[in-house]
Amino acid sequence: MPSTLDATERIASELAAAGIERVTLLVVPDTGWDTATLARLRNLTHRGAVLAGHGWRHRIAGIRDLRHRLHSLLISRDVAEHLALDRQGCLALMHDCFAWFGANDLPPPSLYVPPAWAMGDVRKADFDELPYRLYETLSGVYDSATGRWSRTPMIGFEADTPLRALACRAWNRFNLAVGSGPVRFSVHPSDPELLLGDDFRRLLRLDWQDRYYHDAPTDVQAQPQ
Secondary structure (H helix, E strand, O other), rough: OOHHHHHHHHHHHHHHHOOOOOOOEOOOOOOOOOHHHHHHHHHHOOOOOEEEEEOOOOOOOOOOHHHHHHHHHHHHHOOOHHOOOHHHHHHHHHHHHHHHOOOHHOOOOEOOOOHHHHHOOOOOOHOOOOOEEEEOOOOOEEEEEEEEEEEEEEEEEOOOOOHHHHHHHHHHHHHOOOOOOOEEOOOOOOOHHHOOHHHHHHHHHOOOOOOHHHHHHHOOOOOOO
C-alpha cells in the first residue's frame, strides 16, 4: 500500500543485500495510489519483484457471522475482506483487483492472496473462471493451470505482542522442521521492527535459494542448504 511503501522498499533492499531478489509483492488496490507511488511500485518490478493481488481495501466494514468473529479474534482482526462478503461479493472483489493492475499500467498478477489468507466462500471451481493462475491460502498454493494443490510450509514474523511472538516463533520452528522442500517466507512491512525482527534477520543469513511462485516446485530447492 502507499502508506507502507517506504518500509517495503527498505525490506526489498535488505533482501537484495542477502542475495534474495525473487520476491512477490502483495498489492492492495484501493488504498490511495497516485502517480508517484505507482511509479515507485513499477520501479520495484524493474528490480525483479513480481506483483500479486491482495484484496481490495484490506479492511472490513463489519463482522459477518460467528466464523468471521472467531477468525477476527484469533487471527485476522479487521483485515479478512473475504469473510465479510458472500461468494458473489468475493468474486467481484477478485475481478476488480485484477482489472486495477491493467488500468494502472502494471503487470497483470498471476497470483491472488486473500487478506489474512482467508478465501471465504470462494469455491475451488471458481478458480478456473477467475483471471489468476495461482491462489494462496495458509496451507499452500493452488495452481489452476495444472489442478495441483501444493501444501507448502510458511514462516512469518508479524508479532506485535509477546503472546503473538511466542506463537509465531513456535509456528516457524515447526514449519522449518516439517520437510526439505520449498518454504514460503512471509514478511509484512512492519515486521523487521516488531518483536521477531531479529528472527527475520537471522533467517536471512541462512543459505537460501530464492524462487517465484510460478516456478515449478521441482525446478529449485527453496530450503536453506
